[in-house]
Amino acid sequence: MKKILVSSLALCGLLFLNSCTDLTENVLDESSVTGLTDKQAADGNLAPVYARLPDIFLHTNYFNLQEISTDEAILPYRGGTDWGDNGIYLAMHQHTSTSTDPNIRNTWQFLTQGISRALTAINTLPTINDPAAKVYIAEARGMRAYYNMVLLDLFGLVFAKDDAQGISEILRGEKALDYVRTEFLAVEPDLLTNVGPGRLTKGAVWGLLARLHLNAAVYRDRYATNFTFKPEDMDKVVEYCDKIINSGQYQLARDYFSIFNSDNNTNKELIFAVDQRAELNGHNRLAYFSLSGDQFPLPAFPAANGTDGPAITPDFYRTWVDTYAPRDPAAADPRFFKQNLNIPADSCVSANDFNMNRGILRGQQFGLIRVNGAFVRCGNNYRVGRLFNVTRNRPTTPVVFTERVDFTVAGSDYSTGFRVLKYEFSKKSSSGRNLGDADFSIVRLADVYMMRAEAKLRKSNDAAGALADVNLVRASRTASTPPPALTSMNLDLLFRERGFEFYWEMLRRTDMIRFGKYEGTWTEKSNNDRRKRIFPIPQTAIDGASNLPGYLVQNESY
Incomplete structure (x- = not known):
């Protein structure tokens, strides 16, 4: 008898990682899903995989970790009464957060739940007789890789798991990097190109692979005094950026702020985004x-x-x-x-x-x-x-x-x-x-040009090639007078330019670490501890795994 797993999930499927105790997935046989077509069953398994994205990108979650921890954003205790929250936003900015921070915990839980939902879809979709199932499996597996990539960036680890009943293997460093890269490469051939920015496409995976290779030096050696950017990684950045640019599918927006308008789901600059359209109950705060x-x-x-x-x-x-x-x-x-x-x-x-x-x-x-x-x-x-x-x-x-x-x-x-x-x-x-x-941009075309520029600088100090890419982005904003062309380019100028182009887009912390700026001093922040490049694993997750001694080890200094 064919079985269909309906994904109305309250998940702890990574096993022990969300400090919950049971898995409330409902396994239904065909006789109990009256009127549910194979297409509806396939859609019903893929949709929850994406549904965690808006929660992750909520203003107090991923935005908080990626922006308020940096030189770009600060959230004081307003008027002595508002945004106090036991000092968690002050601590985030000053790099003194602890493992009990609720926003760090929520971000962790939504990411691990996203991985678990993806695993559920990966294991269930092959049983559904619908032509879309093959593409959906690739999307679910690719989203599992994306959620793991964000975990790697924020917490320094990934969870590798294929058997829904098994225990996730925790990977760090080179092994984690290889795992995410291999997963993206495995799904890319089966992904579509024409389903819009709210779903994982070939272009989205190319952009994420470019970003992964660009940050590979950080992920290999998180606390290095100086990162070693391998030429072969930079070659891959250029390769994947070229694929996107040469596809002709994407276009830099003439009006910069149109990229962030309420109708931006059709903006051709977006390659991969959190779909916030009203008909999907978007919640962009x-x-x-x-x-x-x-x-x-x-x-x-x-x-x-x-x-x-x-x-x-x-x-x-x-x-x-x-x-x-x-x-x-x-x-x-x-x-x-x-x-x-x-x-x-x-x-x-x-x-x-x-x-x-x-x-x-x-x-x-x-x-x-x-x-x-x-x-x-x-x-x-x-x-x-x-x-x-x-x-x-x-x-x-x-x-x-x-x-x-x-x-x-x-x-x-x-x-x-x-x-x-x-x-x-x-x-x-x-x-x-x-x-x-x-929609919240995860990857957009301007970032592709900027990543390519950075790879050119890091591999061979190709300042002319990098300058051309950066100036192309600047010159594209022709709805009003574009910013003047730059006349020179180096890594410091590129870092500054990324700040101008991507402020408030949840890239700043990752950029600051890669450019060696995260231990700097700015308003109300002087902490220079390199171990603060990643966040603490939530204490609730460690407590939830306490019956497996040594399984989930806290990050250094927390």
Whole structure:
């Protein structure tokens, strides 16, 4: 009798790793799945594999680990009352996090659950008689490799397991690297090319393989004083980047911020992304995470405001200023800021015409005016003007974002720090908080050119070739005046350029480690312990594996 495994999973399938005790997978025979076609069964096994991505990329999970731990983002204890959370965001920024940090634990659990769901699909899909099963198996196996790749980057290990009833083998260093690479190579021939950025495709695997080889020196020797970038790895980076570029399938966006619009699922710059479309119940909170509590992105929802969350550090801001001085970076580089509120103070706009400014937000903020819980109207339109800290019970204090932000009382106030609104919040929302809609880029074409440039520099110091790749990306943003062409290129300049192109995109920590910058000093951070390049394994996971002595060993220094 053929059996179908329905993937409504509450998982601990990696065995012991999520500190749970049972596996609630429902195995149903054909007679108990009335009306379920083979196609529906195949879809029902693959969908949960991808469903963990939005949870991983939630603002307090992967974004927190990849951005707030760096020189790019900082989240102080706002006003002495908000974002305290027992100091976990301060510790993340200062590299003093512990194994009990709930956000580290959640990120670990979602990654391991993703691996477990993929394993379930890999073992079940061969029993389903549907033509899509072969492709779906490749996607599930490839997603297992991707989740393991993120685990390797964050925690320094992977879990290798094919038998759903067996115990995962823990791999580190070269063995872990080889495992992830081999898995990607095994699935690439069976993947499609035309299913959009929300599913694993050949282009996505090429991009992930390029990234894997680019970071291979780090993964082999995590605590090295200087990383050894092997020429053969750099050759592979170029090879896979060339495959993507030469495929002709992807295109650099003319409008930089269109890459992060709520309709970006069809943007040809995206190669692999977290699918956040509203019809899939997307939950992109990065659109309001950084905003003031008195900034409201959607006229339809007067209760949905910003959280006064993270700001960019003065250190990161100064890289923009120093690069373009005496010009203001907003005038010199269209990636820094996009003006959408082209109106004088105290103007009125329709709901459809109201769009917040994008990019790095500085100084006095303008937006929808709210009084007694409702937006002020001008007939059918909405009043827009200077904002004040009304929601913070400071109605005479304007919302003026300042460069200074730190962990002092003065530096932790509600308006300290320049904020970031990179992702557009969807007007399809039914609450002002759900249905974020803008997909999160995992791999996009600009990164492919940048990775190729870096490989050229690291292998043979091909500054001319690297400069051409970087300038091609800069020159592509023709919807407005593109940034001026660079005249020279080296690794420090490339690191700076990656910051300009990919800020707030959850690449910064990985970049900083690879470029040897992660032990540096910046606002409120001076820890130079190389062992902090990876995070602690959650104590709950170690406790859950306690009946297997020596199985799950804590990372050094935690």
